[in-house]
Amino acid sequence: MHNQETAETRPGEEPRDGGDLVTARGLTKHFDDFVAVDGIDFTISRGEAFGFLGPNGAGKTSTMRMIASVSPVTSGDLKVLGMDPAAQGPEIRARLGVVPQDDTLDTELTVNENLFIYGRYFGIGGAVLKQRIDELLDFVQLSERRDSKVEPLSGGMKRRLTIARALINEPDVLILDEPTTGLDPQARHVLWDRLYRLKQRGVTLIITTHYMDEAEQLCDRLVVMDQAKIVAEGSPSALIAKYSTREVVELRFAVGQQEHIGNRLDDLAQRIEELPDRILLYTNRGDDAVGAIHERGMNPESIVVRRSTLEDVFLRLTGRRLID
Amino acid sequence: MMQQLRVVESNARVYKRTWRGSAVTAFLNPILFLLAMGLGLGSIIDSNPAVDGLGGVRYVSFIASGLLAATAMQTGGVEGSWPVLAGIKWTKTYHAALATPIRVTDLVTGNLLWLAVRVTLSAAAFAIVSAALGVLEPLDVLAALPAAILTGMAFAAPVTAYTPVAKDETRLSGVFRFVILPMFLFSGTFFPIEQLPGLLQPVAYVTPLWHGVELCRWSALGFDTTLNPLVHFGYLALWTSIGWWFAQRNLRKRLQP
Numbered sequence: 001m002h003n004q005e006t007a008e009t010r011p012g013e014e015p016r017d018g019g020d021l022v023t024a025r026g027l028t029k030h031f032d033d034f035v036a037v038d039g040i041d042f043t044i045s046r047g048e049a050f051g052f053l054g055p056n057g058a059g060k061t062s063t064m065r066m067i068a069s070v071s072p073v074t075s076g077d078l079k080v081l082g083m084d085p086a087a088q089g090p091e092i093r094a095r096l097g098v099v100p101q102d103d104t105l106d107t108e109l110t111v112n113e114n115l116f117i118y119g120r121y122f123g124i125g126g127a128v129l130k131q132r133i134d135e136l137l138d139f140v141q142l143s144e145r146r147d148s149k150v151e152p153l154s155g156g157m158k159r160r161l162t163i164a165r166a167l168i169n170e171p172d173v174l175i176l177d178e179p180t181t182g183l184d185p186q187a188r189h190v191l192w193d194r195l196y197r198l199k200q201r202g203v204t205l206i207i208t209t210h211y212m213d214e215a216e217q218l219c220d221r222l223v224v225m226d227q228a229k230i231v232a233e234g235s236p237s238a239l240i241a242k243y244s245t246r247e248v249v250e251l252r253f254a255v256g257q258q259e260h261i262g263n264r265l266d267d268l269a270q271r272i273e274e275l276p277d278r279i280l281l282y283t284n285r286g287d288d289a290v291g292a293i294h295e296r297g298m299n300p301e302s303i304v305v306r307r308s309t310l311e312d313v314f315l316r317l318t319g320r321r322l323i324d
Numbered sequence: 325m326m327q328q329l330r331v332v333e334s335n336a337r338v339y340k341r342t343w344r345g346s347a348v349t350a351f352l353n354p355i356l357f358l359l360a361m362g363l364g365l366g367s368i369i370d371s372n373p374a375v376d377g378l379g380g381v382r383y384v385s386f387i388a389s390g391l392l393a394a395t396a397m398q399t400g401g402v403e404g405s406w407p408v409l410a411g412i413k414w415t416k417t418y419h420a421a422l423a424t425p426i427r428v429t430d431l432v433t434g435n436l437l438w439l440a441v442r443v444t445l446s447a448a449a450f451a452i453v454s455a456a457l458g459v460l461e462p463l464d465v466l467a468a469l470p471a472a473i474l475t476g477m478a479f480a481a482p483v484t485a486y487t488p489v490a491k492d493e494t495r496l497s498g499v500f501r502f503v504i505l506p507m508f509l510f511s512g513t514f515f516p517i518e519q520l521p522g523l524l525q526p527v528a529y530v531t532p533l534w535h536g537v538e539l540c541r542w543s544a545l546g547f548d549t550t551l552n553p554l555v556h557f558g559y560l561a562l563w564t565s566i567g568w569w570f571a572q573r574n575l576r577k578r579l580q581p
Contacts, residue, residue, distance in 0.1 A: 031581060070422055070580050090327075090425035098423040104416040109341060117334045121424035123326065169424075 019082070021046050021173055021204055022067055026076035029062045036062040038228035039076060046172075049195075049205040051215045051222030053310070055318050058225040060208040061101070064177050067206065068098050081172065094122060097166030099176040103158045105165075107151040111142055114150060115165055122169040129168075136164040140194060156187025163194065173204045180214060192217050212310040226318040236310050243316050244308035245270055247286035251293070251300040252278045261298065268292050273315075282312070327426055331434020332441070334421070339442075346442075350449035354395065358459055361514065362387055378516075379547050388459045389544045390513035392450050392468055393536035396476030399446040401504050403439050404483035405496050412488060418579060428576045436481055436568060443476030444469070460544055468544035471557075475536025478560040479504075481567025488571075488578035512537040535559045 022044040029037040037059040044050045052060040065071035066078060069085035069092045078085060080092045105114050112133060119129040137143045140160035150158065159179065166174055179195070180188040195218055199205055209215055215222055216236045224232040224239070232239055249269070253261060258279065265272055268289045269281035283289050286305035293300070362384030369375055369383040378386045411418035421431055447469055455462040483499060490496045510520065511533040517525055528534045535556040541547040549556060 068423060072580065090427060093423060094425045096423070100416075100419060100423070102416055102419075104420040106338065106415050106417050108415075109338065113337060113341070117337055118420065118424065120330055120333055120337075121421055121426050123330065123425075165420075 019046055020044065020079075021081060022206070023079045024063075024076065025078075027063070027066065027073065027078050028075045029059070029066060029071070030074045035228050037066070040223075040225070040228075040230045042223055042230065042233070044204065044206060046204055047199075047202050048220045049199050049207065049218050051219035052206075052208040052225055053210065053212075053215050053222050053314060054208075054225035055210060058318075059228040060225055061177055063225070064175055064206065064208055068096060068175055069093050094169065095172045097169065097171035097174040099159075099162050099166045099174065099179055101177045101181065103162045105150045105158060105161060108149065110147050110149055111137070111153075111161055112146045114161065115168060118165045119168045124169065132168060132170075133164075136167055139167075139197075140164040141190070154187070156183050156190065159183060159187070159191060160194070163191070167198075171203070173206060174198060176205065176207045178208055178210070180209075180211065188214075212314055216310050224314060224317050231317050232313070239313045240308050240310065242313075244312040245282040246284040246308060248306055248308055248312060249281040249283060249286050249289050249293075250278055250302075250304040250306065251281070252302045253300050264296065264298070265293070280312075282308070327430035328434040328437060331421070331426060331431055332438045335435065335438035336441075346446075347449070350399075350446045351453060354391065354450045354453040355457075357391055358384060358388060358454060358457055362459060379541075379545065381545055382459075384459050385545065386541075387514055388454045388465075389468060389541045390537045392447060392454070392465065392472045392544070393475045393533060393540045394508050394513045395450045396443050396447045396472040397479045397504065397507070397533050397536065399443050400439060400476035400478070400480030401483050401500065403442050404480040405487050405499065408435070408484050408487040409490075409493070409496060412575075412578060418575075422579060428580065429572050432484070432568065432572045432575055436477070436484065436571070439480040439484075440473060440477060443473050443480065447472040447476065464544045468540045471536060471539035471543050474557065474560045474564070475532065475539070478532040478536065478563035478567070481564045481571060483567070485567045485570035485574050488574040507531050507533040532560055532563045 020043050022042075024040060024042050026039045026041065027037060028035070028039050040059075040063070042050075052063060054060050062071065066073050066085065067080055069080060069089040072086060081095055083092050085092055106117070109117070115133045115136065116129060119132065124132070134143075137146055140163055142157060142160060142164065145153065145157065150161065153161065163174075163176075163179075176195070180191055183191065192214070195205060195207075199218070205218065207214070207218055219236060221235050222233070222239070223230045232243065234242065251261075258274070261279065265279065265281060269283040271282040273280040273282070281289050290303055290305060293303070366383035366387075369378075408418075411421075418431060422428065426434075450472075451460075451462075451465040451469060454460040454465055486499065487496060490499075510524070511517065511528050511531045513533070517528040517534060520528060538547075538549045538551075539553060539556045539560075542549045542553055
């Protein structure tokens, strides 16, 4: 998805059956005294790729677990596929595919056995199941590892197997909790490619991530969560337009030089962010700012002009404090 | 019922790949115990005219009937602990199962049904060994299988219930060191509990294993039971049911907070 505009301007495309797949109103989750999710509202439509973005502990996983109907809602209203998770958990789960953060594969068994056992939990019969396993192994590029044990597989392969497993029941919705955390760049791109294909086939994707590039690659629409609440909502490009500028100038100064610079730049950008190792100027005209910096005789060690990304939005919204 | 059976099926598929190790143990343990304790120690005991209270049977037959119950207990305890902890914490396959239409109650009930199969297999292995060594009559030991299986379940279910709330693996090992092993030694398997100091005898009465041993000796050797056999059966069934109920509650709390 190189053209970011496609996400928000799909002309006249309505959700195919007009149905909202997930609706949450005032959705809340407490663990004893701890408020994990604090009265959030969102709606996910059929066929879209919807993201939950946020730092660790923002409440993303708790929200996903409630949608996946494995964690009871504390209060508020949640409908998944038009059903109530508290009353119809098994019926909802029959139509979901879940890719958890930990792969939860049985490492003593083979690739094929993992898929077969999981398929049987959905009550899928032997012949159908065998055929589906063939197709899915092909789709996730693991056909040759069919009879290998899971244990020696690479992280990327295990994650692909987990995705194949989640698709065994031909789900309406695929839920992915941080799908590429811990994978190397190549494995991430292979995974994104597969997810993008699924999206094109009309599978609704719900994704949590704290990788901005992943959200920009995959999500049509996303919400940013922070401290159990939703703090922003929209397409990646709309969020960038709303919360950031078109361009960002990154200045890096020699150690010890940066402190004396800050207020001499104030008029060059709409907003200035001082990081420990560099200064960010948020402006719509990056080159003009660079020209002015040179005119003022400042000599940063490096200057980079780049487009704003979701990361700028994210950092603005959730702050730069360190969250462990 | 379908959902529970799917859990049984998945366990059986895993077992198909991993049965070898447990099969060796299932046959080797009874051979070692019956040879060493039964025939070795037993030859001294049987030749001592002062020994009374074995009901007129050879010592090896006396302990074989007790060991049948103890073997079932051991299998129930082991299978109710480590594989359950693996499903919760190590491979996390329980999390995977619960993402499907399977519910916690299906998972627990299906697992316990599967444990009944596992207990039956290890009790059957014990029965085969004791019949082959001529320690117990084949039909006698067969008659004792139901009591042994119920004994195994009276451990499998409570241990399954304890595993999700055990703080760490050390606590779980503690169950074997401080509960299962003392029961194995002092609940009538190797000697009648009347030999225990008076204070300890009531403790033995409370242990499920003693009831299982009573039932196995009754059904295999025709010994009189201390209480009505139905009371012994009922006591074991009670442990099984309470364990089954708490296993669902504790696993739900642990996996679906």
